[in-house]
Amino acid sequence: MGNLSEHFSRHEFRCACGCGGDDKIDKSLIAKLENLHNLLSAYQIIITSGFRCPKYSPTVGGYTTDAHTKGxxxxxxxxxxxxxxxxxxxxxxxxxxxxxSGIGIIDDTAVHVDVRNLSNYFNSHWFGDERTxxxxxxxxxxGTVFTPRKKTIPISVVIDEHKYSGLITEE
Ligand SMILES: [Zn+2]
Ligand SMILES: [Zn+2]
Structure with missing residues (x-):
């Protein structure tokens, strides 16, 4: 259990330059990453780059006002x-x-994703391929049919004053 959501922790999104920047991570970014994790029944989603400060982003191929600098x-x-x-x-x-709303293929396995819209960015849509x-x-x-993971829900019931706890799987 991460401290941002079930599968993600704040430190995973921290700026890699050492400035400590991590405070701007957008809630809907985390929510969509959780939905993606579920849809792909992922073992793990690795964040190779999350928040980047305006000084750092240009040194790794971004720019001073790119979506990473907005969190x-x-x-x-x-x-x-x-x-x-x-x-x-x-x-x-x-x-x-x-x-x-922003998706860019970086290489054969890495993908950039973002939640840009007109209130947090200069445009509201980008689907691209950085290779081409x-x-x-x-x-x-x-048209791929994905089979999302079924959610398990903790339950507890009391029968004859005995408490039974367990997990049930959503159908
Ligand atoms: Zn930084
Ligand atoms: Zn990116």
């Missing part, structure tokens, strides 16, 4: 199992399904 973006690699990564096309497709420089991808959707 609305994450570069991610999604593990299907402890040793197998999802390919970036599948991650981008699932990211589109859960409603990320294509900034006008219409959709990543290939």
């Amino acid at each position: 609305i973006a994450a570069d991610i690699i999604v593990y299907k199992t402890p040793s197998e990564k999802y390919d970036s096309a599948t991650v981008a497709e699932a990211a589109e399904r859960v409603g990320f 420089g294509d900034d006008f991808i219409k959709t990543f959707d290939r």
Whole structure:
């Protein structure tokens, strides 16, 4: 259990330059990352870059006002199992399904996702592929049927003054 949500902790999003910046992480970014985790039944989502301060972002290929500096973006690699990564096309497709408004394929496994809109950014939509420089991808959707993880819900019941606790799985 992370301190931001079930699967994510604040330190994972901290600026890598050492400035300590991590206070701007957008709640809807975390909520969508949780939805993505669930849709892909992920083993783990690794945040390779989360918040970046305006000084640091240009040193790793971004710019001083990019989505990372606003706390609305994450570069991610999604593990299907402890040793197998999802390919970036599948991650981008699932990211589109859960409603990320900014999605950019970085390489064969890494994907940039963000929750840009006109109140937090200069535009409200970007689907791109950094490998080709294509900034006008219409959709990543290939019609893949995902099988999201079923949620387990803790329950406890009292029968004849005995308390029974356990987990039930949502149908
Ligand atoms: Zn920094
Ligand atoms: Zn990024």
